[in-house]
Amino acid sequence: MSELGKALIGIGLLLALIGSVLLLAGRAGLPLGRLPGDIAYRGKNLSVFVPLGTSILISIVLSAILYLISRFRR
Secondary structure (H helix, E strand, O other): OHHHHHHHHHHHHHHHHHHHHHHHHHHHOOOOOOOOOEEEEEOOOOEEEEEHHHHHHHHHHHHHHHHHHHHHHO
16 A cells, blocks of 8 residues: 555646646746647637647657657666
8 A cells, every 4th residue: 555655646746746837837928728729619608628739739748758768768
C-alpha cells in the first residue's frame, strides 16, 4: 500500500504543477484555448468547445520533451 500512496502523491503533485503552469500561461497572455483550429459554438441553449489546435500544440510539445528525456536517458 505504501507504493500506491507514493504514486498517488506523485500524481497529485504533477497535476498541481500542471495546473499552476496553465494558470501562469493564462496570466502571461498565451492564447491557449484561442488558437486557430479551436472550435467554439455558442448557441441559444448549447455551448460546445473543441480545442483541436491547442491539443495538437500540447501534443507536439509533450512529444518533443519526452523524446529528449528518452534520448538523454540512454
